[in-house]
Amino acid sequence: MRVLETTKLSFAYDDGTTALRDLTMTLDDGEKVAILGPNGAGKSTLLHLLSGFRMPFDGTVAVCGRKLEQQSADDIRRDLGLLFQDPDDQLFMPTVEEDVAFGPRTLKLDDIEGRVLRGLRSTGIEHLAKRRPHRLSHGMKKRAAIAGILAMDPRVLLLDEPTSGLDPKSRSELVRLLKSMDRTMLIATHDLEAAAEIVDRAIVLNVGVVKEGTIRDIVTDSKVMEEVGLELPAISRLFKELDSMGYPVEALPVSMDQAVAELTKVIDRVGRQARSRGVTKTAGQKKKT
Numbered sequence: 001m002r003v004l005e006t007t008k009l010s011f012a013y014d015d016g017t018t019a020l021r022d023l024t025m026t027l028d029d030g031e032k033v034a035i036l037g038p039n040g041a042g043k044s045t046l047l048h049l050l051s052g053f054r055m056p057f058d059g060t061v062a063v064c065g066r067k068l069e070q071q072s073a074d075d076i077r078r079d080l081g082l083l084f085q086d087p088d089d090q091l092f093m094p095t096v097e098e099d100v101a102f103g104p105r106t107l108k109l110d111d112i113e114g115r116v117l118r119g120l121r122s123t124g125i126e127h128l129a130k131r132r133p134h135r136l137s138h139g140m141k142k143r144a145a146i147a148g149i150l151a152m153d154p155r156v157l158l159l160d161e162p163t164s165g166l167d168p169k170s171r172s173e174l175v176r177l178l179k180s181m182d183r184t185m186l187i188a189t190h191d192l193e194a195a196a197e198i199v200d201r202a203i204v205l206n207v208g209v210v211k212e213g214t215i216r217d218i219v220t221d222s223k224v225m226e227e228v229g230l231e232l233p234a235i236s237r238l239f240k241e242l243d244s245m246g247y248p249v250e251a252l253p254v255s256m257d258q259a260v261a262e263l264t265k266v267i268d269r270v271g272r273q274a275r276s277r278g279v280t281k282t283a284g285q286k287k288k289t
């Protein structure tokens with residue numbers, strides 16, 4: 001099922017800044033898609049428009065088949081869970097558990113206690129339930145904010161720069177968490193490396209759509225990478241280097257899983273070559289005797 005669809009979506013701020021131009025995109029149930037682009041590309045604006053926080057706009061937005069309009073915005077917002085870039089904009093209750101309960105309570109949903117528990121559990125922060133959100137580390141604040149969204153059980157997660165401001169360990173833990181979550185999500189980020197681990201498909205945005213495809217399609221398009229100033233994941237750089245050293249790489253890996261698969265092939269090939277050299281030698285030696 002199509003859960004999100006925009007047609008020729010355009011938006012300009014009051015001061016005349018055009019943040020989005022003619023953006024047509026879709027997101028299907030179960031998909032994980034990244035919106036990639038540099039600062040100022042319009043990523044946050046897009047998420048705010050999709051979730052009905054900013055209006056009016058040109059073009060159309062449909063959520064689960066319903067057109068987003070002023071009258072339908074409150075209703076539609078229930079299908080979408082928006083994670084703000086800065087968790088301090090999202091957390092404001094005295095304790096984490098009260099914060100996680102806030103959304104479901106406001107929406108008058110059932111089984112608040114169960115929802116809070118599931119939200120805390122799936123983000124791995126049950127032990128922080130009684131803590132003050134503002135005293136948590138940035139990484140744990142992000143988790144608490146995600147727990148609050150999960151507690152509302154939305155159809156789609158809209159995540160704005162989920163990895164920004166995190167130290168390396170918290171970042172990789174969050175990437176693992178998002179990767180393991182069986183949820184439909186749209187992730188706005190300039191962290192190509194994190195996106196490569198999590199998503200199936202990506203849309204490169206720079207006010208308008210620059211390119212759409214798999215992360216591998218995007219990283220192998222040097223013109224696009226240059227235009228939007230995205231940096232190749234370290235793992236891809238390593239394999240480019242291997243390729244130039246004479247170890248042919250069939251498909252440039254962009255994630256750890258792909259790298260492991262590709263490395264196995266490279267090692268196999270090198271092993272076969274070494275064995276065949278060995279066999280030739282033996283054969284040659286036999287000839288001599």
Ligand SMILES: Nc1ncnc2c1ncn2[C@@H]1O[C@H](COP(=O)(O)OP(=O)(O)O)[C@@H](O)[C@H]1O
Nearest residue numbers: 013015017019038039040041042043044045046
């Ligand atoms: N409240 C605002 N008023 C005016 N211009 C804004 C406002 N918010 C963002 N912009 C501008 O809109 C463009 C897109 O911004 P944004 O959606 O925040 O991009 P991104 O999230 O990709 O960094 C930028 O040029 C930015 O300066």
Ligand SMILES: [Mg+2]
Nearest residue numbers: 043044045085
């Ligand atoms: Mg932004």
